[in-house]
Amino acid sequence: QKEVEQNSGPLSVPEGAIASLNCTYSDRGSQSFFWYRQYSGKSPELIMFIYSNGDKEDGRFTAQLNKASQYVSLLIRDSQPSDSATYLCAVKSVRFGAGTRLTVKP
Amino acid sequence: DAMVIQNPRYQVTQFGKPVTLSCSQTLNHNVMYWYQQKSSQAPKLLFHYYDKDFNNEADTPDNFQSRRPNTSFCFLDIRSPGLGDAAMYLCATQSSGANVLTFGAGSRLTVL
Numbered sequence: 001q002k003e004v005e006q007n008s009g010p011l012s013v014p015e016g017a018i019a020s021l022n023c024t025y026s027d028r029g030s031q032s033f034f035w036y037r038q039y040s041g042k043s044p045e046l047i048m049f050i051y052s053n054g055d056k057e058d059g060r061f062t063a064q065l066n067k068a069s070q071y072v073s074l075l076i077r078d079s080q081p082s083d084s085a086t087y088l089c090a091v092k093s094v095r096f097g098a099g100t101r102l103t104v105k106p
Numbered sequence: 107d108a109m110v111i112q113n114p115r116y117q118v119t120q121f122g123k124p125v126t127l128s129c130s131q132t133l134n135h136n137v138m139y140w141y142q143q144k145s146s147q148a149p150k151l152l153f154h155y156y157d158k159d160f161n162n163e164a165d166t167p168d169n170f171q172s173r174r175p176n177t178s179f180c181f182l183d184i185r186s187p188g189l190g191d192a193a194m195y196l197c198a199t200q201s202s203g204a205n206v207l208t209f210g211a212g213s214r215l216t217v218l
Binding site: 004008032034041042043044045046049088090092093094095096097098099101 | 139146147148149151154194196200205206207209210211212214
């Protein structure tokens with residue numbers, strides 16, 4: 001079982017819609033979870049991190065963590081074409097999933 | 107601005123010809139990581155330094171070596187590149203006690 005698993009997509013949503021990205025992890029003892037955005041040919045950049053169960057909101061982005069079910073998700077509200085990228089989930093800060101490729105269509 | 111700088115951005119080498127990629131940082135972070143990322147795949151951790159302490163991932167091939175002569179610099183040496191080593195190589199830094207990684211722009215390696 002991979003340490004971090006994500007649906008590779010691609011996920012396509014229309015502009016203005018909510019994009020929902022999911023990630024599951026295998027180590028029940030994991031304490032920290034991160035979402036990075038990676039544009040094609042570029043390096044990852046941090047969007048959000050979450051340590052506690054529940055929701056954490058930052059602008060149009062909401063991270064959701066459920067430790068009992070071992071999943072973490074990222075919601076992007078009012079999706080914009082500029083949000084089109086690959087979104088990487090990271091657990092324990094250094095272990096990455098393969099990423100979900102998101103396309104937001106105008 | 108404080109940052110993580112990788113050189114070269116693009117490197118073309120021949121099969122079996124050694125390559126060195128460099129990473130420098132002005133953040134004074136004591137942890138430095140090297141990742142390999144192939145197309146549509148997760149960044150794969152190769153090794154990291156905690157200060158001068160070197161930590162190799164169990165599945166990192168012997169063909170990959172690293173040096174960290176001081177806090178600011180870290181090098182990735184690929185002794186005999188194969189076609190399968192063509193990838194983007196990412197350097198990242200982290201301050202101890204913090205969890206967030208700061209990435210460089212990456213070095214894209216092509217092996218002919």
